[in-house]
Amino acid sequence: MSEMIEQLMANPLAAVALTLAAYFAGDRLFRAIHAPAWCPPLLVAALLLAATLWLLGIDFADYRSGAGWLMLLLGPATVALGLPLHQQMSHIRELWRPLLVCLPITAGMAALYAVGIAWLLGASPETLASLAPKSVTAPIAIGITERLGGSVALLMGGLLVTGVAAIGCVSLMARWLDIHDERLIGLALGINGHALGTVRAFEIGPTAGAFASLGMSLTGILTALLLPLAWHLPGLIG
Amino acid sequence: MSALRGFLWLIGFLLAGEVLVTLTGLPVSAGVIGMLLLTAWLVLHGGGFDDIAASARPLIAMLGLLIMPGVVGIFFILDELAGQLTAILVALLLGTLLSVFTTLWLMRRLVGGHDTNARGIGHE
Structure with a gap:
């Protein structure tokens, strides 16, 4: 057998x-x-x-x-994400100013909070590299963590936990901050909860869904472009 | 056939991304650069990309399947992570709570409070 x-x-x-x-x-x-x-x-x-x-x-x-x-097939599938991104262009034009200010900060914070906390609690460098892209959609995040020298398996676990946690946190925080704007809730779900958050946003409504996929795509791109550079910065200086 | 033609386009953009990454030494994956190239190309052309859509839609729909081998891996490395499991979980949960708060707070300030309560009330 x-x-x-x-x-x-x-x-x-x-x-x-x-x-x-x-x-x-x-x-x-x-x-x-x-x-x-x-x-x-x-x-x-x-x-x-x-x-x-x-x-x-x-x-x-x-x-x-x-x-x-x-x-x-993940390679061509990642490229394929350019199609929905293109379809989001009207939303990007409508909100480009707040997005331009907000996205680099929130995408950076999503990585920094997790890496900072894990570092304080004594996680290994490989673990840190696996957790850093935790808010990025899986096909892009796999590319990032490979670049940083993390473990893809741990990253995927991190993505699952993050997606589930983001859905809970957004509904909690939106109530607490008294936010009912579907655009904001959608963006928060997409930026922090990648594809899982986006699916949840589409359940709330089409506007929330559209803004979630926008937040997800832009966070993915921004993190992919900036995180590997930021990661190597301490090494270059020290 | 349309989907296959579109597939060739997607691989073309991916390989173009690979070339750019190799030439510039950017620490970014070829897929992300390929995605940006595709977006730029679609913006410039505006229409006539049925082939690409015929290939892109099914590929995006099967993303869950494509990442499954990676997801399964987590069950096989739990032993190695034993000492760090608390750190990892706290980092993920607390980190997500903090970043969700930052996003909502910041976006509310930037997008403007005047219509914050105007839309989508009562979808909880």
């Missing part, structure tokens, strides 16, 4: 098939159990896949080398 599995896993398509199967099964299970709004369907699918790999005794390194073929 285990020899058979080893033989199969030598073909990258086996890992691709496992991923696809877990993806669809996770989606079904997600609907069947009426999972709460804060639980992303992806988490269900990932748990299923992890359990399957563990049950079949498949080495994670073997799985990852096969699934790498799937992740190859």
